[in-house]
Amino acid sequence: STISLADYDSSPDEMIHDAAARREELEAKLQAVSSAIVPKAIYVVEASNTRVKGVEPRPVAIWRSLVNLCKVAPENIAVCTNTKDLPKEAIRVESIEQLSEDFTHIIFNKKLQEGWDDPSVYVCYFDGETESATRIQQVLGRAVRQPGVRHFHDEDLNTAYFFFNCPNELLEKITDQLKEELRIYQGDEPGDR
Numbered sequence: 001s002t003i004s005l006a007d008y009d010s011s012p013d014e015m016i017h018d019a020a021a022r023r024e025e026l027e028a029k030l031q032a033v034s035s036a037i038v039p040k041a042i043y044v045v046e047a048s049n050t051r052v053k054g055v056e057p058r059p060v061a062i063w064r065s066l067v068n069l070c071k072v073a074p075e076n077i078a079v080c081t082n083t084k085d086l087p088k089e090a091i092r093v094e095s096i097e098q099l100s101e102d103f104t105h106i107i108f109n110k111k112l113q114e115g116w117d118d119p120s121v122y123v124c125y126f127d128g129e130t131e132s133a134t135r136i137q138q139v140l141g142r143a144v145r146q147p148g149v150r151h152f153h154d155e156d157l158n159t160a161y162f163f164f165n166c167p168n169e170l171l172e173k174i175t176d177q178l179k180e181e182l183r184i185y186q187g188d189e190p191g192d193r
Helices: 012-032 058-069 133-140 168-186
Strands: 002-007 040-044 077-080 105-108 121-129 159-165
Touching: 012 040, 012 058, 012 121, 012 159, 058 077, 058 105, 058 121
Parallel strands: 002 159, 040 105, 040 121, 077 105, 121 159
Antiparallel strands: none
């Protein structure tokens, strides 16, 4: 597997749009090779609710971007956060057990960062500015395994895509820490490279 890190310096809506578009492209490619895998995109938020009056909670803003900007059907989006007020069409998922294959877009916070693995997660969007490799590493395991242990001829289908916004001075540090983390997944010793 390959990891693609896309560091943006643009609006969250643009990043969400690109993440959703990448998931759609991957779904079309998987269908073209007769794969039963339905790729998922996950959207990681730090906080479920905002303390600023009149500012929409980020899970709701992401849900609205997916539905209105990206034209994702509401029934394909799971919101697994403690957000108090969701739009009436939004589907709240309280536990891992409630996640079904119908949910191709999953918005979550710390609730799913541990104890949940889904090998069909291909795309990951981190909301807000990322200043820590730890935040990415906690989700990394959701997207680095190859579904069904099948290698595809199209390298796009062997790649996990991460969309985030990171201050330039931290990008190299985060990349180095992710490389070290991948050694663990590959079982490599540092001297093997």
